[in-house]
Amino acid sequence: MNLVETGGLGTDVPNQPNQSADLEPSVLAVTSLRLALSVLDMSGAPGPYALVFIAAAIGLAIAGLVQLRRSRGGGALLLAAALTAAVVAIPVVWDVVVRVVFKLALFAGGHSLTDRFGWRLNTKAEPLVGGYGPLALVLLAAATIAVVTLWRRRRLPVLAVALAAAPLTVLVTLAAAVSWDPTRPRFLVFGVALSAATWGVALRARPLAYATAGIGSAALFLALANYHGKPSGLFTADSIWAMPRWEAQTTRNGFGADVLRFVDASVPADARLSLAIRGDDWIHPFFGPTLSRHVELVSPRRGTPSREAQWLVLGPNAAVARCGGSWQAVFENEAGWRVERRVGPDRCPSPSD
């Protein structure tokens, strides 16, 4: 299909602007380190929300104290409680570690290198920029140490070591393949999944196993309750459950809600709509929930809407050639979005902007 429709077999994606990795050693090293830093992550737990981990720790501590009173050895639970509570210190650890990496980057390439990266701890639980949470940090470290130790004692096959090291391998591969972007850590999911296969080793150390339960359940709760794009309403006034479609698709992600609201209210569900927008603008909402609108894309660089198009949505700075008397503006906003409705057929000899 590539050959027929583009004349070449490859997709040429690595040659897209800003996507290719810079293979200069210092850049590669800093990119790898920055990707590794993304293991420090507090997805869904910005600021005071991290106290949920303290709540989980208190639960473990109470269970431990109850067991101690019954003389059944609650020490493991108390240790687990301490470990669970300790994850609230991750922002502090981040602050220390990121300074080291930043200074290394500064030394290696100056501000031209440091400016290529973001240096903020992620706290958003979100499909694009979200991370693996505190549990991954704990288990990647603990399980790797345990696996290597058990392998050296010949109690685990070398395969376990290979799996435990997979995130590192994928990380370096990723750093060598594409440039840094805050959305990159999600691409490590394959490596983390391979490594996760060895996390069962933590079950052999009861404090670690209990801490996994505590941190994992708290992280799970926070990720869903504090889901950035779809807030549950538990911690914020906004709730995805109370939003109409146009608002749900725009409120938390920066797109002009007024454009979608207007289109939803004014453009018929079966309309034929031309869309002249630039890359990084949203397309899908214009189809409507039942995909009943016919959407045709028109180049925002002097493209021409079809004769059948009844509506025209122009993004900021879009330039579309059309017959002046055929279209009437019905919506415009400060960001430069414009919606026009056809009021007559195309009759001019040559359409203009």
Add this chain to the structure above:
Amino acid sequence: MSEGAGLLLLVVGLGGLGATGALAACCLRLRSPIEYLLASYLLAWLWLVALTFALSPARWLTRGTLLAGIAVGLGIVLVAWIRLGRPRAPGLGPALVRCRDSLRAPAVAILVACLAVAAVYIVALAFFTPSNDQDALEYHLARAALWKQQHGLGHVDGADDARLNLFPPNAEIGQLATMLLAGRDRYATLPQLLAYVALVLSVAGLARRVSFGVKEAAFSAAAFATLPIVVVQAPSAMNDLVVGSFLTAAAYFGLATRRATTIALAVGVASPSGRSSRRSSPSRRSRWSSPSATLAGAGRCCSSRSPRGASSDRSGSP
């Protein structure tokens, strides 16, 4: 078409695909339940992708042709299954009993209980809230809807966003199938939801391959399933879990022997041979093939996504 009728067609279509995958996996005579479930998943995907590609050049891809193609695939596999002596799927009962036993470990029980509650919320997010992730609205869902409109995969004219035309299409083919069958975008999150399950299964399977017990494998899988990025991707219309599930399943089968290896290393491209796959013994584990190739594959897949310009989240110095 009413929403109920659309849902019915979706259930019929996906049920047919699932049955195709399940019967095809039976023909491979796999012994492990995890191998069987993952093989079914991959083979169902294989048929869907192949069918979509086959119907696309002539612009024949519609709800009717997709359903007909699924029925044809099911028929072919059914004949093959009968001719092979109706091989049975591995029994899930004993495996479920062992899984239940693993819940005796308190840490596993806590994680599984939390996940069970979370699963309800995740499914609700997936089906009862509109997709609103940036990449999904910019190109994942958009290209699926545009393909539906033009009755086939192919070049989208007028696209200013290169991702609409350049990126590998498999996950979006799944979204397209849900849109065609149900007549709406509500169920376009299904590929990621199913991939979430497949990924968790793969993690458990890999743990078993490394010689961990059922309890440890369940712990690994449950811990992985709670990771925030994995959890919030599950109800989304993105594609990272779908890609991850294919790669992880490939690694899982890559660690097995003969037949199963061929199933997933190419995600269904290679044809199986040999009799059956067994759990690797330590002496046979050395056969696990080309992890570096798999990892390189991950790099390729990753490099081909999200060509966005400068990030909005850069914040200068720490």
